[in-house]
Amino acid sequence: MEPANATVPEFTLRSLPKSNAAASAVGAGLITWEQAAHWYQSFFTGSQYLVPIFCERYDTIISVSSRSPILFDAIVSIGCRADEGFDTTIYRRLQARVRDHITNMLINTSVPAVEDIQAIALVAAYSENDFVLIATALRFAIQLGLPLVVDQLIAKSHARSRVVTTNEQNLYRLSRVWYGICNLELFFSLDGGKLPGLTPHMSSRKIRSLLVHPERTAIDIRLLSQVELNIIRTEAYTKIMGRNGEFTTQHSEDQLRTTVDDASVELSLWLVEWTNIAMTEPAPHQRALALQNLQIQRAFAMMTLYLKAVASSGIENIAIMTEFQRDFIRKAKEAASCHLHYMLQSSLTPNSSPASHTTTSGSTYLSTFRWTLDYVWAKCAVSVLLVLKLAILLRDPVPSVMALLRDAHRVLEELKTVTVGHIAYFQILQTSIKKCEAALREYAAEQIPDQDSSITGARSGAAEDEFQGYVPSEFVFEWDFPGLNLKHMPFGWQDLFVNIDRLF
Numbered sequence: 001m002e003p004a005n006a007t008v009p010e011f012t013l014r015s016l017p018k019s020n021a022a023a024s025a026v027g028a029g030l031i032t033w034e035q036a037a038h039w040y041q042s043f044f045t046g047s048q049y050l051v052p053i054f055c056e057r058y059d060t061i062i063s064v065s066s067r068s069p070i071l072f073d074a075i076v077s078i079g080c081r082a083d084e085g086f087d088t089t090i091y092r093r094l095q096a097r098v099r100d101h102i103t104n105m106l107i108n109t110s111v112p113a114v115e116d117i118q119a120i121a122l123v124a125a126y127s128e129n130d131f132v133l134i135a136t137a138l139r140f141a142i143q144l145g146l147p148l149v150v151d152q153l154i155a156k157s158h159a160r161s162r163v164v165t166t167n168e169q170n171l172y173r174l175s176r177v178w179y180g181i182c183n184l185e186l187f188f189s190l191d192g193g194k195l196p197g198l199t200p201h202m203s204s205r206k207i208r209s210l211l212v213h214p215e216r217t218a219i220d221i222r223l224l225s226q227v228e229l230n231i232i233r234t235e236a237y238t239k240i241m242g243r244n245g246e247f248t249t250q251h252s253e254d255q256l257r258t259t260v261d262d263a264s265v266e267l268s269l270w271l272v273e274w275t276n277i278a279m280t281e282p283a284p285h286q287r288a289l290a291l292q293n294l295q296i297q298r299a300f301a302m303m304t305l306y307l308k309a310v311a312s313s314g315i316e317n318i319a320i321m322t323e324f325q326r327d328f329i330r331k332a333k334e335a336a337s338c339h340l341h342y343m344l345q346s347s348l349t350p351n352s353s354p355a356s357h358t359t360t361s362g363s364t365y366l367s368t369f370r371w372t373l374d375y376v377w378a379k380c381a382v383s384v385l386l387v388l389k390l391a392i393l394l395r396d397p398v399p400s401v402m403a404l405l406r407d408a409h410r411v412l413e414e415l416k417t418v419t420v421g422h423i424a425y426f427q428i429l430q431t432s433i434k435k436c437e438a439a440l441r442e443y444a445a446e447q448i449p450d451q452d453s454s455i456t457g458a459r460s461g462a463a464e465d466e467f468q469g470y471v472p473s474e475f476v477f478e479w480d481f482p483g484l485n486l487k488h489m490p491f492g493w494q495d496l497f498v499n500i501d502r503l504f
């Protein structure tokens with residue numbers, strides 16, 4: 001146990017090295033200052049809520065443009081993506097320029113600046129190379145000593161009399177950067193099929209200590225709640241994956257049930273406690289947005305928890321699963337249904353951005369997708385695919401599946417109004433709905449009694465087989481969401497001689 005008077009090593013801010021610093025896109029004549037200002041503002045209107053590693057008071061356009069061309073161009077490029085489009089020439093040029101900035105910095109800079117780390121983390125959040133980039137950001141953050149700043153901030157806060165000093169403000173800002181980078185690493189690792197490469201020494205008490213600090217903003221509620229959520233998910237996944245393939249005996253099933261039940265309780269407590277925290281937010285639109293995001297995050301965590309537990313058995317065919325395993329599948333489908341429901345909710349929240357005060361008749365959550373990360377697009381697409389697939393696999397009543405399909409169509413229609421997005425995930429949504437509709441028609445035909453024998457005989461189950469086997473390549477090579485390989489293949493003695501490969 002450390003002595004009570006132990007000191008935390010001081011963190012010293014490093015400024016951006018002036019040598020090797022390339023000009024910004026404005027300085028190079030690629031864009032005008034007016035364009036940069038417009039896209040910079042667009043970033044802080046929406047993307048700031050998704051990559052909350054900035055301080056609006058400190059990271060003004062004048063300040064950032066003078067401190068760091070790489071960070072300035074990174075912010076402007078994401079704002080351009082939101083306003084102009086994912087495939088526009090100007091965005092591609094800005095994206096290439098930021099890539100050149102990062103390459104130059106990695107080659108020529110021995111000691112990175114905080115701005116370098118922020119820029120790399122921001123690009124990672126909107127990049128297909130997220131794993132490599134976020135690992136680079138983590139390495140640089142550790143090199144600069146960012147893991148120390150939270151303890152140092154807590155020590156300063158306890159010693160403070162009244163006024164928050166500039167040094168303490170900087171420590172809070174750096175703590176936000178550190179937690180933001182850790183959160184991205186946790187997200188990408190947990191849903192990318194591996195445990196986090198770094199085990200951050202974070203506790204709920206340390207995380208929540210920042211909530212009572214005078215520098216805390218509404219965005220910090222979103223960030224800190226996600227960090228705590230992902231710590232719960234990491235602990236559960238570590239236990240489940242550590243016993244992969246061993247849950248076949250009754251004793252092992254009991255252990256797995258205990259692990260999942262404990263995690264479920266933790267997630268429920270997390271939702272209740274953070275809901276109470278979010279309710280203290282004075283701005284109605286910020287409060288409503290925070291509450292909706294808590295529900296969405298918890299539903300997705302529950303869905304993937306149950307499916308990850310089922311995957312640990314190695315059995316993919318629902319027809320031959322134990323009742324214990326099928327119960328987890330049912331609970332995963334319920335969580336996926338809740339996730340779909342919460343995504344479609346509307347409230348007194350942004351019509352066009354998280355910073356807006358106007359109301360909307362459409363989905364609050366989906367209306368922000370012009371700014372959202374590819375990872376969030378992927379989560380949306382996979383949750384819709386899974387809720388439809390699980391409903392078919394569990395042989396839910398036709399009216400119930402049709403209701404889910406209607407909601408899936410609503411998601412698709414809402415996203416059509418979003419001018420920017422990852423087209424691949426939008427196409428996955430379209431394909432999922434189309435294949436589910438075909439499978440549902442086959443399934444519904446089976447329920448009709450005294451059907452013409454020629455029609456019944458003609459049915460081969462091809463549409464359902466195609467839907468069951470639909471696993472988009474993005475969810476194979478870029479992400480590792482559990483549950484996509486599940487099937488329902490009834491096993492009778494006559495099936496021993498046909499289609500045996502379809503059983504597993």
